[in-house]
Amino acid sequence: MAKEKPSINTVNFNAAQLMEFDACTRCGECVKYCPTYDARDKSQDIEPRDKILRWRSFMNRSFGLKARLFGPDKIPPEEIKKFTDDLYNCTTCGMCGTVCPAGINTIELWESTRANLVKHGTGPYGKQSLFPKLIEEGHNPYLKQQKDRLAWMTPDIKIADKSDIAYFIGCTAGYNQQVLGVSTARILNKLNVPFMALGEDEWCCGSALIRTGQQHINDTPKKAAIHNVEALKAKGAKRVIFACAGCFRAAKIDWPRAYGKALPFEAIHMSQFLAEQLEAGKIKWEKSLDKTVTYHDPCHLGRHVGVFEEPRKVIKSMPGIKLVEMKRNRKEQRCCGAGGGVKAGIPDLAMGVAKGRVNDAKETGAEALISTCPFCRRNLLDGRDELKLDMSVDDLVVLTANLMGLSTDVKPPAPGAPKESISDLFRTQTIPPKPVEPKKEAPKTEAPKAETPKAETPKIEKK
Amino acid sequence: MTEGLTILGKTVFDTLFIDYRIMVITAIISIILFLVGMYIQLDKWGRGIPEGATKPLGAWGALKLIISRIFEKGIGHALEVIILDVAFQRRTFRRRKLEWLMHILIFWGWIGLFILTVVAAAAEFYGPFVLGAEYEFFVGVWKSLELPNNIFGYMLVAGIAIAIIRRLFFRSKDVQARNADVDWILIIGLLIVVITGFYAQGIREAAGVERELISAYEINAPGFFNNITVLFHEVFTLLFCVAYLPFSKYLHIITAPLTIMVNHGGE
Numbered sequence: 001m002a003k004e005k006p007s008i009n010t011v012n013f014n015a016a017q018l019m020e021f022d023a024c025t026r027c028g029e030c031v032k033y034c035p036t037y038d039a040r041d042k043s044q045d046i047e048p049r050d051k052i053l054r055w056r057s058f059m060n061r062s063f064g065l066k067a068r069l070f071g072p073d074k075i076p077p078e079e080i081k082k083f084t085d086d087l088y089n090c091t092t093c094g095m096c097g098t099v100c101p102a103g104i105n106t107i108e109l110w111e112s113t114r115a116n117l118v119k120h121g122t123g124p125y126g127k128q129s130l131f132p133k134l135i136e137e138g139h140n141p142y143l144k145q146q147k148d149r150l151a152w153m154t155p156d157i158k159i160a161d162k163s164d165i166a167y168f169i170g171c172t173a174g175y176n177q178q179v180l181g182v183s184t185a186r187i188l189n190k191l192n193v194p195f196m197a198l199g200e201d202e203w204c205c206g207s208a209l210i211r212t213g214q215q216h217i218n219d220t221p222k223k224a225a226i227h228n229v230e231a232l233k234a235k236g237a238k239r240v241i242f243a244c245a246g247c248f249r250a251a252k253i254d255w256p257r258a259y260g261k262a263l264p265f266e267a268i269h270m271s272q273f274l275a276e277q278l279e280a281g282k283i284k285w286e287k288s289l290d291k292t293v294t295y296h297d298p299c300h301l302g303r304h305v306g307v308f309e310e311p312r313k314v315i316k317s318m319p320g321i322k323l324v325e326m327k328r329n330r331k332e333q334r335c336c337g338a339g340g341g342v343k344a345g346i347p348d349l350a351m352g353v354a355k356g357r358v359n360d361a362k363e364t365g366a367e368a369l370i371s372t373c374p375f376c377r378r379n380l381l382d383g384r385d386e387l388k389l390d391m392s393v394d395d396l397v398v399l400t401a402n403l404m405g406l407s408t409d410v411k412p413p414a415p416g417a418p419k420e421s422i423s424d425l426f427r428t429q430t431i432p433p434k435p436v437e438p439k440k441e442a443p444k445t446e447a448p449k450a451e452t453p454k455a456e457t458p459k460i461e462k463k
Numbered sequence: 464m465t466e467g468l469t470i471l472g473k474t475v476f477d478t479l480f481i482d483y484r485i486m487v488i489t490a491i492i493s494i495i496l497f498l499v500g501m502y503i504q505l506d507k508w509g510r511g512i513p514e515g516a517t518k519p520l521g522a523w524g525a526l527k528l529i530i531s532r533i534f535e536k537g538i539g540h541a542l543e544v545i546i547l548d549v550a551f552q553r554r555t556f557r558r559r560k561l562e563w564l565m566h567i568l569i570f571w572g573w574i575g576l577f578i579l580t581v582v583a584a585a586a587e588f589y590g591p592f593v594l595g596a597e598y599e600f601f602v603g604v605w606k607s608l609e610l611p612n613n614i615f616g617y618m619l620v621a622g623i624a625i626a627i628i629r630r631l632f633f634r635s636k637d638v639q640a641r642n643a644d645v646d647w648i649l650i651i652g653l654l655i656v657v658i659t660g661f662y663a664q665g666i667r668e669a670a671g672v673e674r675e676l677i678s679a680y681e682i683n684a685p686g687f688f689n690n691i692t693v694l695f696h697e698v699f700t701l702l703f704c705v706a707y708l709p710f711s712k713y714l715h716i717i718t719a720p721l722t723i724m725v726n727h728g729g730e
Contacts, residue, residue, distance in 0.1 A: 013511035015525035016532055016725045022504065023722035025715045026640040029558060042638075049640055063507045065500070065710065101555040102719040103548065103729020115514065216514060 006062035007075035012115040012216075020109055021056040023102040024049060030096035030106070035335045036089050036342075039352030045086045048096035048106060054083050055113060077122075084117045088125035089349055091342045092211050093299040093335035107304065110340075114213025124212045125345040131208050132217040135224070139203040140171040141344075146200045152178035154411060157185045163196040166237040166265075168228070168251070170244035171204050172374040178410040179423045180374050183401035184243045184270055190404055191282055195241070201231045205250040206258075207300075212341035225250070225258035233264045243270040243397050245373035246339070249300035269301055270397055271372045275310035278317055286405030288320035293399075294366035295323060296357065296380065297333040298373035311372050311396050318403050326360040334360055336371070338379035354383025361391065368392040368425055370399060378420045385419075394425040402426050489698045493706040500709025501717075533724040544728045549720040554729055561625065561633075568622030569653070570716070573704070575615030576660075579608050612664070620657050626650050649712055652703045659696035666690065 010018065030048040031037060040046045058080075060066075061073035090110055097106035117123035124131075134141045152174065153159070159167075167188065173180040188195050205228070206221025215221045228251075232240055242248035251267040277283050295315060301307045308330045315323045328334045337343070337353025358380055361369040369384070369391055371377050380393045401408050408423045416434025423429075502522055509525030512518065520528060534541050547553045552570070555563040583605060590600035627650060708714060723729055 010510040010519065011512045012514055014513040015508040015511045015520055015528045016722075018508040018511045019504075019525075019529065019718055019725070020722050022508075022714055023718040025719055026643065026646075026712075027559070027562065028638045028640060031638045044638075044641065047638070053640060059507060063510060065503050068503065097729070099558060100729065101552070101559070102715070103554060103723040103726045105726050105729070112513075 004071050004074060006067070006072040007077075007080065008058050008062050008120065009116070010059075010063075011119055012112045012213075014112075017105075017109055017112055018059065020102075020104045021052055021059060023104055024052045024056070024100075025102060026053065027101060029099045029101060033095045033099050033332070033334075035093060035095065035337065035353045035356060036091060036349060038356055039337070039349055040089060045082070046089050048090075051083070051087055051090075051113075052104070052109075058083070080117075080120070081122050084120075084122040085125060087113060087117065088123065088128070088212075088341070088345060090340055091299070091335045091337060091350075091353065092340035094303045095299075095332070095335065098303055098331050111210060111213055115216060116213070118213045119216070124214060124341065128208075128212045128214070128341040128345040131212060131341070131344075132214050132220055135204045135206070135209060136218050136220045139224070140175065141204060141208055142171055142175050144171075144175045149174050149202055150197065150199045151175075152181040152410060153185070154182060154409075156189075156407075157182065158189055158194075159185065160194045160196045162236050163194045164236055164238040165193055165195045166232050166235065166240045167195045167197050168205075168232070168240050168242050168244075168247055169197055169202060170242065170247040170374070172246075172378070173244055174202070176418050177374040177377065177395075177420045179398055179408055179421060180243055180377075180395055182410050183395070183397045183406070183408050183423075184241070186406045186408075187274070187397065187401050187404060188241075190406060191277055196235055196237070198228070198231050198235070201227075203227050205244075205247040206254065207246045207250040208341060208344075210250070210254050211339065212345070221250075221254065222258040225255040229255060229259050229263055237265045239266045239268055241268055241270055241273050243372075243395075244375070245269070245298035245301035246375055249304045252305050269305075269307055269310075269372065271301070271311040271314060272307060274396070274400055275313045278314060283317075283400075283404065285317070285319050285403050287403045289318065289399075289403060290320040291367045292322045292324055292365060293368040293370050294326050294361050294364045295329070295396075296326070296336060296361070296369055296371040296376060297330055298371055298376045299333070299335050299339055301372055302333060303331055311370075314396060314400060315370065318399070321399075321403075324364045324366055326364055328360060336373075336376040336379045337383070338375045343375070343379060350379055351382060351386055354379045355387055356383075358383040358387055358389060358391070358393075362387075362389060366391065368394060368399075370394060370396050372396045374420070378418075381420055381424060392425040394423060398423050399425060485694060486697050486701075489701045490705075493701040496706035497708060500706075504709055504714065529721060529725055533721075536727055540727065541724065544724050545720075548723045548728050554723070561629065565622050565625040565629065568618045568625065570622075572615045572617075572619030572622055573716075575611065576619065577704075579612050579615065583608060609668070616657065616660060616664070619653070620661075623650060623653050623657060627654075645712065652707075656696070656700045656703060659692055659699065663690070663693040663696045666693070 026049060028047075028049055034046070034048055037043065037046045037048075044050055058075055061075060063072070067073065087110065092107055092110050094107040097104055100106065114123055131141055134143060138144065139146055149169070150159070165188075167184060169181055173184070185195075203224040206215070206224045209215050209217070209221045240251065242251060248267060248269045251263070256263055274283065293315065295311055297303070297308060297311075312323065315321060326333075334357050335353055336357050337350040342353075343350045358369065369380055371380065371393075372395065374395065377393060377395050384391055384393050398408050402423075402425070408426050409429055410422055413421050413429060413431045415432040417431050419431065422431065505522040505525050509521045509523075510519045511525075552563055552566055555566055586601050586604035590596040594600060630646065630650070708716065
């Protein structure tokens with residue numbers, strides 16, 4: 001009798017990763033720190049350890065000794081589907097890998113397993129399946145136009161045509177968090193740092209696709225990385241500044257892999273750039289702000305890349321500002337909940353994790369929660385609103401711009417614009433309410449399926 | 464009873480006081496099972512087909528990849544990781560002090576006893592085959608290993624005691640994995656190894672290994688000679704600690720250090 005085919009396959013894993021599944025000692029250290037496990041009422045299915053053990057079991061049932069002797073066990077499709085859903089209940093923050101005594105590289109393991117399951121047909125999760133089409137066709141996950149990449153620019157901002165310094169704006173700051181774009185640009189202008197931007201030539205960094213295991217679909221992130229690198233190179237960039245932690249992580253780790261060699265420029269985060277300028281004595285604080293603030297390390301800037309001290313250095317130098325640390329900080333920071341495609345795919349989980357982090361901040365007594373990632377900022381704002389706390393949530397760049405005496409105002413926000421468009425800390429602008437639209441008759445045709453991006457319009461989030 | 468086992472015309476002295484033939488056969492079976500088990504694991508890992516690759520690496524390709532990853536940052540860095548993260552278990556020390564102590568005691572106790580066993584076994588052959596020495600050579604080596612053997616044995620006992628105490632009294636401190644009770648198989652197995660090992664050593668020492676001439680066994684065979692508990696200890700230890708290793712949770716003794724090395728200390 002012919003042996004049955006294994007229910008799973010081993011694509012997208014390398015040999016060392018498959019070994020890592022066998023390295024888990026089941027100690028449970030990861031469980032103590034997992035933000036999604038906490039947010040899911042400590043469900044065992046969500047534990048990083050349990051996911052590793054379940055895939056290990058799948059592997060042994062498919063390719064272990066018994067499988068070699070008697071043929072693979074059939075793993076019920078619903079068991080694989082359940083595993084897939086649990087696997088996507090994860091922000092890929094990497095906390096589990098940081099505390100793992102066996103040093104398992106969980107971030108890469110989750111991404112490879114997700115890619116495997118996407119190819120298997122059980123992944124990704126919910127709206128995440130819209131990312132490939134959106135990013136492939138529109139070069140951003142927000143259904144926006146490429147020509148509007150620099151629509152946030154105000155007349156006072158000067159962007160050079162060519163410069164050896166570039167500002168890679170990113171989709172989130174470019175389209176939804178204009179305050180971050182204007183603040184970064186005004187700071188660079190004030191520091192007399194000529195910079196250029198790619199504008200219409202800037203494509204999504206690809207992070208959302210890689211984190212959700214969809215990088216292989218039309219090779220979109222690879223194409224995007226190569227396009228961005230070549231475009232920056234062609235414009236003569238020697239240093240590229242990123243104010244988005246997600247884009248920065250992609251440029252530091254994912255782009256060189258896609259490009260096949262080291263990048264022809266230095267990728268630097270805005271917080272590092274600010275720390276450098278501070279050290280060189282170029283930043284002059286023109287205002288003081290008597291506030292106690294706490295700093296949230298974005299996973300993509302901190303744990304993934306290792307930038308912890310520069311943002312703190314900048315905050316500590318600000319007149320009037322008192323920095324207090326949350327219990328979990330730096331390498332042991334708790335994720336904001338937005339990453340890994342969770343904000344788009346599983347919004348209630350994103351909210352649950354955000355509330356946990358905002359509560360961490362609340363415990364310190366801080367009046368403001370500062371981060372260095374627009375995506376963290378957005379999710380933490382949501383968490384703050386849900387908890388109805390009197391605490392501001394903003395980006396380090398916005399705070400820096402204000403204390404340098406710069407305006408953080410954006411172009412007058414459109415009615416119903418997202419709350420994250422403007423500064424939360426310096427509320428000089430308001431967003432007009434969205435006009436009430438007259439009720440439309442329900443369409444007679446059948447509602448489009450979830451896979452059709454046009455049916456799901458603008459609330460797509462990436463990271 | 465004989466003085467020892469005659470191999471290629473040389474007498475290998477039977478000073479471990481077990482039937483050497485059973486020991487050798489069990490050792491060979493255990494090593495074969497260990498190698499087969501490890502090959503199956505390597506073959507399983509070698510089935511991985513990373514993005515961009517068209518076919519799996521296979522068992523030897525997997526081994527090659529693992530070794531190359533360990534040394535990709537240079538020998539100096541690999542050595543640092545081996546010393547600090549594998550030998551000293553720095554990552555566990557940082558977060559779980561009691562568990563670190565337990566691991567260090569079991570790990571080094573186990574490794575120490577394993578190394579001493581290999582040394583003793585080597586001395587048994589080295590004496591007659593290389594030096595042409597009589598049994599006194601082996602007895603001398605054996606006696607010199609007594610203290611470290613005891614130290615490593617006590618380390619193992621202490622480690623196992625901590626493991627049992629942790630599981631009995633501090634269980635609620637950690638969130639338990641599914642089927643965590645399977646850990647008891649390993650703990651009880653190690654406990655059997657240690658208890659029978661101390662028993663075997665005890666009766667050897669009580670008889671005075673250095674004073675007993677093997678040639679006298681036929682007249683005055685000591686109580687430990689071919690003692691069923693001693694024999695059980697040797698056979699069980701080989702099967703449990705060597706043959707069973709690749710098929711059990713014990714595999715992490717190999718995979719966890721390899722993972723730390725492959726990931727350059729996990730940072």
